[in-house]
Amino acid sequence: MFRIKKLDIFIVKQFGLLFLGAFFVCQFVLMMQFMWRFVDNLIGKGLTMDVMAQFFWYMGLYLVPQGLPLAILLSSLITFGNLGESSELTAIKSAGISLMQTMRPLIIITVCIAIGSFYFQNRIGPHANMKLAQLMVSMKQKSPELEIPEGIFYDGIPNCNLYVEKKNMDTGRLYGIMIYRMTGSYEDQAIILADSGMLQSTAEKKHLVLTLWSGEWFENMRSQELGGSASVPYRRETFIHKKIVLPYDADFNMADIGGLGHKARGKSLRELAHGRDSLIQFYDSLGYRIYADLKMNFYNIPSISHADSLKAVSSPLAQHFNADSLLAKLDAEKQRKLVDNALNRVKSETNELDFRSMVTSDGDKQIREHELESIKKFTLSLACLIFFFIGAPLGAIIRKGGLGMPVIISVVVFLIFFILDDTGYRMARGGMWTVPFGTSLASAVLVPLAAFVTYKANNDSVVFNLDAYREFFRRVLGLRLKRHVMSKEVIIYAPDYHRDRETLQRLSSDIEVYAREHRLHTAPNIIKVFFRYEPDHVVERISEDLEATIEDLENTRDKVIITELENYPRLSVKAHTRPFEHRWMNVLAAIIVPVGVFLYCRMWMFRLRLAKDLQTIRQTNSTIIERIEKIDK
Numbered sequence: 031m032f033r034i035k036k037l038d039i040f041i042v043k044q045f046g047l048l049f050l051g052a053f054f055v056c057q058f059v060l061m062m063q064f065m066w067r068f069v070d071n072l073i074g075k076g077l078t079m080d081v082m083a084q085f086f087w088y089m090g091l092y093l094v095p096q097g098l099p100l101a102i103l104l105s106s107l108i109t110f111g112n113l114g115e116s117s118e119l120t121a122i123k124s125a126g127i128s129l130m131q132t133m134r135p136l137i138i139i140t141v142c143i144a145i146g147s148f149y150f151q152n153r154i155g156p157h158a159n160m161k162l163a164q165l166m167v168s169m170k171q172k173s174p175e176l177e178i179p180e181g182i183f184y185d186g187i188p189n190c191n192l193y194v195e196k197k198n199m200d201t202g203r204l205y206g207i208m209i210y211r212m213t214g215s216y217e218d219q220a221i222i223l224a225d226s227g228m229l230q231s232t233a234e235k236k237h238l239v240l241t242l243w244s245g246e247w248f249e250n251m252r253s254q255e256l257g258g259s260a261s262v263p264y265r266r267e268t269f270i271h272k273k274i275v276l277p278y279d280a281d282f283n284m285a286d287i288g289g290l291g292h293k294a295r296g297k298s299l300r301e302l303a304h305g306r307d308s309l310i311q312f313y314d315s316l317g318y319r320i321y322a323d324l325k326m327n328f329y330n331i332p333s334i335s336h337a338d339s340l341k342a343v344s345s346p347l348a349q350h351f352n353a354d355s356l357l358a359k360l361d362a363e364k365q366r367k368l369v370d371n372a373l374n375r376v377k378s379e380t381n382e383l384d385f386r387s388m389v390t391s392d393g394d395k396q397i398r399e400h401e402l403e404s405i406k407k408f409t410l411s412l413a414c415l416i417f418f419f420i421g422a423p424l425g426a427i428i429r430k431g432g433l434g435m436p437v438i439i440s441v442v443v444f445l446i447f448f449i450l451d452d453t454g455y456r457m458a459r460g461g462m463w464t465v466p467f468g469t470s471l472a473s474a475v476l477v478p479l480a481a482f483v484t485y486k487a488n489n490d491s492v493v494f495n496l497d498a499y500r501e502f503f504r505r506v507l508g509l510r511l512k513r514h515v516m517s518k519e520v521i522i523y524a525p526d527y528h529r530d531r532e533t534l535q536r537l538s539s540d541i542e543v544y545a546r547e548h549r550l551h552t553a554p555n556i557i558k559v560f561f562r563y564e565p566d567h568v569v570e571r572i573s574e575d576l577e578a579t580i581e582d583l584e585n586t587r588d589k590v591i592i593t594e595l596e597n598y599p600r601l602s603v604k605a606h607t608r609p610f611e612h613r614w615m616n617v618l619a620a621i622i623v624p625v626g627v628f629l630y631c632r633m634w635m636f637r638l639r640l641a642k643d644l645q646t647i648r649q650t651n652s653t654i655i656e657r658i659e660k661i662d663k
Contacts, residue, residue, distance in 0.1 A: 037122065038135040045109045045136050052108075053101035060093045060100075061086070072169065085165050091158035095151050095410045098143060100444050103417035106136065107436035110425030119426060129488045133422050144414040151407045152298050160296035178204065178229065187238065187276055202228055207242065220249035222274075238276040245269060294399040299407060306400040313393035320386050398459055405469040406455075412473060413447065419480035423487030447472050510602075515584055515595040525585045527658045533579050534651040537572055541644045544568050550606070550641035554633055559608055560620035566607050569640070573601040576647065583654070590657050597650045599643040606636040 065072070072085075113119040122132055178184055183191045195206025209222040224245030231238055247267040297305060360368070420443055428435060450472035458468025558564060580595055609629040610616050620626045 034135075037127070037132070041109070041113075041132065042135050042139065044112070045105055045139070048105035048108050049101055052104040053097055056097040056100045056104070057090060057093060060097055061089055064089055064093060068166065077169065081165070081169075084161070085169075088158045088162040088165065091154060092162050095147050095155060098147050099410070099413040099417045099447075100440065102140060102143065102414050103421040103443060104436060104440040106418050106421035107425040107440060108431055109136075110422050111428060111436055112425075112431030114426055114429030115431045119429070123490075129423070129426055136418065136422065140414055140418040144411045147414055148407060148411040151410065156296045156298055156301075160293070163293065163296065183210075190276060204228065207245070209240075220247065222247050224272075240274040240276060242272045242274065243270065245272070247272075294396070294403040297400075297403070299404060302400050302404045306397055306404075309393060309397050309400065313390060313397070316393070317390060320390070394461065395459065398461065398465055401465045402455060402458055402469060405465065409451075409469055409473055413476075416473065416476050416480050417443070417447075419484050420476065423480075423483040426487045427483065443476075447476060450475055510600055513596050513598055513600060515580075515592055517587070517589065517592050518585060521585045521587065523585055525582045527661060530579050530582055531655050531658045533575055534655055537575055537579075538648050538651045540568065540572060541648050544572075545641065545644055550637045550644075554606075554630070554637060556620075556630065559630065559633060560616045560626065564607070566603070569601065569606075570603045572647075573603050576601070588657065588661060591654055594650055594654050594657070597646065599646055601640070601643055602636055606633060606640050609633065 072082075077085075110119065113122070119129075119132070123129070178192065178194050178197060180194055180197060183193050185191050189212050191210040191212075193206075193208040194204045197204050204227045205225065207222070207224040207227050209220075209224075211220040211222065222242070222245060224242035226244070227240060227242040229238060229240050245268075247265075247269065249265055249267075294302060294305070421440070424439060425431075425436065428439075430436065454463065454468035454471035457463040458465045576598065580598060583591055583595060586592065604611075608616055609619055609632070619629050
């Protein structure tokens with residue numbers, strides 16, 4: 031029986047506060063990204079505050095299903111990262127509570143959020159999407175505020191292209207004006223040239239008054255006014271001062287939502303299923319109708335049974351029929367006409383098929399969009415669970431809270447999800463991929479990742495532990511930490527100076543003999559390195575005796591000896607002899623030439639460093655021996 035425990039309440043409080051904060055941050059980021067895409071429809075429109083408030087409200091509702099998974103990912107990462115960083119997660123595990131038991135209350139909450147996300151997408155999301163689309167269309171259709179640029183044609187005024195060579199910002203005077211008016215057909219076009227002018231709006235903001243000075247007016251005259259003449263005459267007018275009234279509606283008018291009713295994003299799951307069935311039925315009947323029309327109009331093929339067609343093909347006349355021989359019997363003129371007629375017929379039929387394919391391809395696209403939106407409602411809800419099972423285990427593994435590492439990991443995971451999901455959606459909508467494959471691409475990639483990190487976190491794996499990777503690269507690159515020796519406040523056993531001095535003297539002699547026999551500055555033998563390995567017990571013994579002596583001398587109160595002990599390097603006793611412990615790995619490294627070259631150079635570097643370390647040990651031994659002799663006196 032499930033019981034609510036104090037630990038569950040504690041974790042839920044930690045997660046809840048972080049989830050609310052992360053959700054509002056994610057919503058803000060997504061809204062800014064969405065608004066940046068459509069900033070051209072907002073700038074310079076003179077929109078009122080109530081219109082902008084509606085836009086931001088419906089935009090926020092539209093982006094809620096996308097913000098929930100990202101908020102769950104970030105909040106779960108920070109929650110378990112904080113627990114791991116403060117060692118609370120270690121205390122929980124030491125009490126016999128597994129990671130899955132710790133995650134159990136948050137799993138229930140995440141499932142509830144996923145169900146709420148699905149309900150939101152099915153009930154509230156379609157309405158918000160339709161209202162947002164209506165606002166976007168209305169903003170796009172609204173006439174912009176007049177900001178006439180210099181040197182380019184401006185088409186912000188309906189049925190008019192205006193070119194201004196120069197303008198005076200103080201007086202509002204325009205110079206070098208050229209206007210193309212397109213109020214009707216080609217027969218009613220006009221070109222107006224003027225030296226200067228001014229453009230002003232009327233009080234009701236329904237018209238513009240264009241005042242021109244010193245210009246000419248060229249305008250085509252309507253042909254029907256002149257008895258239907260084939261030619262189109264024009265008239266030319268020279269003026270000193272002229273005023274032109276242009277239509278200009280500066281008010282915001284809401285567009286008709288009826289034209290957006292076929293959009294798949296504005297439908298619930300039941301409406302999507304009904305719309306998809308209707309589209310399939312309509313375009314199937316349209317396809318049969320097109321096939322019947324083409325069969326009747328172009329091919330004119332009567333109904334022939336299957337048996338009759340086989341009988342006609344297998345007849346002796348059909349087997350000895352040769353169209354080329356019949357064509358060769360005609361004269362050149364008839365052959366040319368026959369070929370031209372055939373080409374014209376083929377082009378006509380091809381154009382007809384291309385035109386009809388546009389209709390059917392548009393229907394296929396609408397059907398795919400309905401299927402995509404139906405599956406997307408489930409995949410976005412499932413993303414909440416996937417992101418939780420990625421974020422919570424990763425937080426338990428990396429043990430880093432705050433907004434540093436969790437934010438970086440969240441951004442990387444969300445970018446992977448967004449790229450895969452957007453790519454799959456676009457490819458499936460275009461018909462290059464199947465709809466189930468395109469919509470499930472992101473989930474198919476992230477579900478194994480979620481299962482992998484959950485398994486590793488439940489088994490206390492260090493696969494994502496940065497310290498483990500730091501230690502690995504430190505060993506590969508030959509980096510090492512400096513020795514730190516601290517003076518002890520309480521000393522139980524005093525060091526045996528006499529024995530330590532003899533050990534250091536013996537080590538110095540052994541080091542001198544070893545350096546003379548092995549010649550560490552020369553390049554190592556490739557055969558001995560990769561194929562004939564010989565262990566170096568001398569360096570191992572030197573390192574063991576030195577560490578034992580250092581451990582004994584750490585009990586001294588003499589500050590000079592404590593300082594000198596820090597000069598002793600940490601010896602690598604095997605890295606200068608062979609790359610790996612096992613012989614087959616060394617042979618394999620030699621076969622793979624790039625790896626073998628790197629390992630050979632690395633081992634040579636360790637030999638040179640060992641020679642330097644042995645020299646440092648000898649010098650430090652001499653200093654400490656002298657200091658011990660002074661202490662004994």
